[in-house]
Amino acid sequence: MRPPCSSSSGRARTGRSTASTAFPTRRRARAWRSTARAAPCSRRARSGRVRAARSRESSASAMRPTTPPRTRTPHARSRQSRSARSTPMRPSASTSPAVCLRIARPPSTMQRTRSGSCISRNGHTRRRGAGACSASRKENGIMSQGTTTSRARASRREFLKAGALLGAAAAAGSAPGCHAAGSDVIRIGLIGCGKRGTDAALNAMNAGPDIRITALAELFQDRMDECIAELKACKPEQYAVKDEQRFIGFDAYAQLLATDIDAVLIAPSSHFHPVMLKAAVAAGKHVFCEKPHGIDAPGVALSMQAAEEARARKLSLVSGLCWRYDEGVRETMRRVRDGAIGEIVAIHETYVSSPYVVREREAGWNEMEYQLRNWYHFNWLSGDQTSQQLVHSLDKASWALGDVPPRRAWGLGGRQVCTQPKYGDQYDHHAVVFEYESGARVFGFCRDMPDCYNETSDFIIGTKGTCDLLxxxxxxxxxxxxxxxxxxxxxxxxxxxxxxxxSGKPVNNGEYMCLSTMLAVVAQMACYSGAAIEWGKAMASKRSFALPAYGFDGKPPVAPNADGTYPSAMPGPRERAAWGV
Structure with a gap:
C-alpha cells in the first residue's frame, strides 16, 4: 500500500546491536550478508483522452482480422506470449541467477495480448506530481487484480524458453551509464499492470521526456487493457509498447526481462517481489521495486542477495519505501539525526485505516483464482497489513534510529471485526513493540476496520524535544x-x-529496504505467535510462504471453512512452531 502524500542519515546514536544475526550497518555489512546467505491531467481531460484512445483502438480493430475465440485445445499456441497456470517457487540462496517461474501443469492456449476496448474505472484521487493523472490506482494483482481471467498455462517447453530468455539477458549484462543502445532514450518495462504499477509507470515518465515505456507484463488481460488505456491517455508521447512487447502470463516477466529495456518497474503482488527482483538484476536491468521486499525471512534474504549483486554490477536499485524521498521528511529527519531532539527515547508509529482493496468473489472464480485476485487479504500473498501499511511507519522509525536492527520484538493482535470471507485470513489489528540496544523503544499500531478512526502519524520523542515527522x-x-x-x-x-x-552513478537502497521489510515481517511474527522474538532468531526463521506448485486448478495454502470464512492464526505454541521462534 502506498501512503497518502503529506535520505539522509547520520551516525547511529542508538548503540550497537548484539543480536546474533543483524541487518548491516556499514561496519557489519559483510558479516550479516554472509549470515543472510546461510539463513496531473484533470479527470475531465483524462476521460477525454481515454475516450480518444478507445476510439483509435476501435478504428484499428476494425482494420484487423477478427481474432478467433480462445480455444482450450492443448495444441493451440500463441505466437508471442505464453502463460502458466502456476506461480513461481521462491528459490533458495543457491538458485541460479536466471530465476524463472516454475510450470507445474500441462499447456493450453494463451493468446498474445493486443489492445482492445478498455474498462473504465474510478480511482481515489491522489496528487502524483505535474503531468500525472489524478486517478490513483490503489491495487495491483499477482501481477495485478482484475475482473476477468486469462485462463492459460505454459508448457514445460515454454518454461525452459523463459529460463533461456533470462539466461540470455543475464549474459548480455548491462553497461552502467549507457542505455537504449547508446540513444538518448531510456526504455522501461512494467511488471504488474494494476493500479500501483500503472501509477509507478506514470511517475517514471514524469522523470523526463527521454523515458519511454516499451514493454508490459501482466497476468490478467483486463488489467493490461486498463493500464494501456490510462498510459496512452496520460502520456501518449511516451507510450511506445508494440503488440509484441505485451506479455501475458506467469512467464511474462521473464519475456519482458529479455527485451532491450534499460530499467524495470516491479509492482506485482508482494509474494513475488524477491523472485522478480533477483531475476531483474540477473538480467542486467536497473530496478524500481515496490515494497515490501519479501513477506518472510527467506524472501528478504533473496532480496538482499539481489541488492548485493546490483551493487557489484553497478546497477541502480530504488525501493518503493517512498517516505525516504519526501523532501519535508528528509530535511526533518536530517535534523533529528543531527541531535535537534537529543537522544531518541521512543517512537510512536500509527497506521490505522480501513480495509484495503476488498474484492468480492465473482461467479466463475475458483478458490485459487479468488485468492489471487483478492490477494491483499491473504497472508501467503501479502504478509498482512504489517507488510502492506505498517512497513512505511517502521521504515521511518528505523531511519530515525540509524538503520540498526532491534534487539527483540513482541506484540499482540487478532481478528475481531473483519471476519467475513472477503477479508481472508488476516488480522484486523496489530500492536508491536521493538526494543533497541540503546534503550529506545518503537511502538507500532496498525488497524484495518471499517467505520473507525483513521490516522497515519510518526512521533519521535527525544531527551531535548519531540518531532512530528509528517x-x-x-x-x-x-x-x-x-x-x-x-x-x-x-x-x-x-x-x-x-x-x-x-549519470552512470548508481543508487542502491538495498540495505535499508531489506531491514525495514524484515521489521514488518518480525511484526507479523510477534503478533501471530505471541512470543518475544530475538532478532537473530527471527532472521533464522525458515518459514516460507512459497508453495511447491501453483495453478488456478491447484489448492491455495488456506481453504475456507464450511461457512465460507477463513481460519485465522491463534497466538500460541502452534504459531511459534510455524515461525520457528
Missing amino acids: ANRIQGETNWRYEGPKPSMYDMEHKALFDSIR
Whole structure:
C-alpha cells in the first residue's frame, strides 16, 4: 500500500546491536550478508483522452482480422506470449541467477495480448506530481487484480524458453551509464499492470521526456487493457509498447526481462517481489521495486542477495519505501539525526485505516483464482497489513534510529471485526513493540476496520524535544518547521533512479529496504505467535510462504471453512512452531 502524500542519515546514536544475526550497518555489512546467505491531467481531460484512445483502438480493430475465440485445445499456441497456470517457487540462496517461474501443469492456449476496448474505472484521487493523472490506482494483482481471467498455462517447453530468455539477458549484462543502445532514450518495462504499477509507470515518465515505456507484463488481460488505456491517455508521447512487447502470463516477466529495456518497474503482488527482483538484476536491468521486499525471512534474504549483486554490477536499485524521498521528511529527519531532539527515547508509529482493496468473489472464480485476485487479504500473498501499511511507519522509525536492527520484538493482535470471507485470513489489528540496544523503544499500531478512526502519524520523542515527522515539525529546546518545497515523493523516487542511470552513478537502497521489510515481517511474527522474538532468531526463521506448485486448478495454502470464512492464526505454541521462534 502506498501512503497518502503529506535520505539522509547520520551516525547511529542508538548503540550497537548484539543480536546474533543483524541487518548491516556499514561496519557489519559483510558479516550479516554472509549470515543472510546461510539463513496531473484533470479527470475531465483524462476521460477525454481515454475516450480518444478507445476510439483509435476501435478504428484499428476494425482494420484487423477478427481474432478467433480462445480455444482450450492443448495444441493451440500463441505466437508471442505464453502463460502458466502456476506461480513461481521462491528459490533458495543457491538458485541460479536466471530465476524463472516454475510450470507445474500441462499447456493450453494463451493468446498474445493486443489492445482492445478498455474498462473504465474510478480511482481515489491522489496528487502524483505535474503531468500525472489524478486517478490513483490503489491495487495491483499477482501481477495485478482484475475482473476477468486469462485462463492459460505454459508448457514445460515454454518454461525452459523463459529460463533461456533470462539466461540470455543475464549474459548480455548491462553497461552502467549507457542505455537504449547508446540513444538518448531510456526504455522501461512494467511488471504488474494494476493500479500501483500503472501509477509507478506514470511517475517514471514524469522523470523526463527521454523515458519511454516499451514493454508490459501482466497476468490478467483486463488489467493490461486498463493500464494501456490510462498510459496512452496520460502520456501518449511516451507510450511506445508494440503488440509484441505485451506479455501475458506467469512467464511474462521473464519475456519482458529479455527485451532491450534499460530499467524495470516491479509492482506485482508482494509474494513475488524477491523472485522478480533477483531475476531483474540477473538480467542486467536497473530496478524500481515496490515494497515490501519479501513477506518472510527467506524472501528478504533473496532480496538482499539481489541488492548485493546490483551493487557489484553497478546497477541502480530504488525501493518503493517512498517516505525516504519526501523532501519535508528528509530535511526533518536530517535534523533529528543531527541531535535537534537529543537522544531518541521512543517512537510512536500509527497506521490505522480501513480495509484495503476488498474484492468480492465473482461467479466463475475458483478458490485459487479468488485468492489471487483478492490477494491483499491473504497472508501467503501479502504478509498482512504489517507488510502492506505498517512497513512505511517502521521504515521511518528505523531511519530515525540509524538503520540498526532491534534487539527483540513482541506484540499482540487478532481478528475481531473483519471476519467475513472477503477479508481472508488476516488480522484486523496489530500492536508491536521493538526494543533497541540503546534503550529506545518503537511502538507500532496498525488497524484495518471499517467505520473507525483513521490516522497515519510518526512521533519521535527525544531527551531535548519531540518531532512530528509528517508535520515536518520539531518542538522543545529547538523549535523548527520545514517550509520548503514539497514535490511528490512518488515522482522523486523515480527521479533519483533515472538521474542515476543518466549519470552512470548508481543508487542502491538495498540495505535499508531489506531491514525495514524484515521489521514488518518480525511484526507479523510477534503478533501471530505471541512470543518475544530475538532478532537473530527471527532472521533464522525458515518459514516460507512459497508453495511447491501453483495453478488456478491447484489448492491455495488456506481453504475456507464450511461457512465460507477463513481460519485465522491463534497466538500460541502452534504459531511459534510455524515461525520457528
